[in-house]
Amino acid sequence: MLVVITYDVKTSGVGGNKRLRQVAKKCESYGLRVQNSVFECNIDAAQLVKLRYDLIKIINASEDSLRFYRLGNNYKSKVEHIGTKDTFDLDEPLIF
Amino acid sequence: MLVVITYDVKTSGVGGNKRLRQVAKKCESYGLRVQNSVFECNIDAAQLVKLRYDLIKIINASEDSLRFYRLGNNYKSKVEHIGTKDTFDLDEPLIF
DSSP, X not given: XXXXXXXXXXXXXXXXHHHHXXXXXXXXXXXXXXXXXEEEEEOOHHHHHHHHHHHHHHSOTXXXXXXXXXXXXXXXXXXXXXXXXXXXXXXXXXXX | XXXXXXXXXXXXXXXXXXXXXXXXXXXXXXXXXXXXXXXXXEOOHHHHHHXXXXXXXXXXXXXXXXXXXXXXSOOGGXXXXXXXXXXXXXXXXXXX
16 A cells, blocks of 8 residues: 655754654655655555554654554545656755 | 645746745645645645646746646545644745
8 A cells, every 4th residue: 555654854963964864764765755754655554563663752742743644545636746846855855 | 635735946046935935835825834845735626727827837847846746635544743833934035
C-alpha cells in the first residue's frame, strides 16, 4: 500500500537539525522523497509498523509533527503532481 | 472527500515568498493547515477543480511543486497524527 508521510521537525531547538536528517534518512530507506518534507512509501503493514516505531523514536513529540496517510493499493488515480519534480539531496543540511 | 495538498515553493527566486503566502492563503480558504506545507481540505469534486485551477495560476510550475492526495470520504481511519499539533499563523513570513 502507499503510505504518504509528512513531517515538520522543529529545527530551532536543541538537536532539531539532527532529528530532521534522521527522519529523512529513515523515510528514504522505505520510499521516495517527493517534496522537502513529504515521502511516499510503497510498503506493507509490517513495514509500516516498523517505520512508524522507528520514527516515533527519532522525533521529539512535544516539538515535531508526523502524519501518515494510508492510500491503499489502488492509489495511482488518487495522487496528482503539478509542477517541478526536483529531487532532494539527503546530505543537504535541510535547514528550513 | 478529503484532499491532502502538499507543496514546495521555491522561495529563493523572484516572487517566491509571495507565491508561498498565496498558496497557503488559498489552501486555507478550503481547509485546515496541519503542517507547514500540508493542508487537509474536506471538499467536493467541484471545489477541488476550482482550488486546483487557482493553485496552478499561483505557482511557478518550473520551480514549485504541488501534490494532491485524494483520500475519499472514509478517510478517518487512513490518517494518523503523531507529535505536536501546533497551529500555523498565515501572516508569518513562511520563509524556510
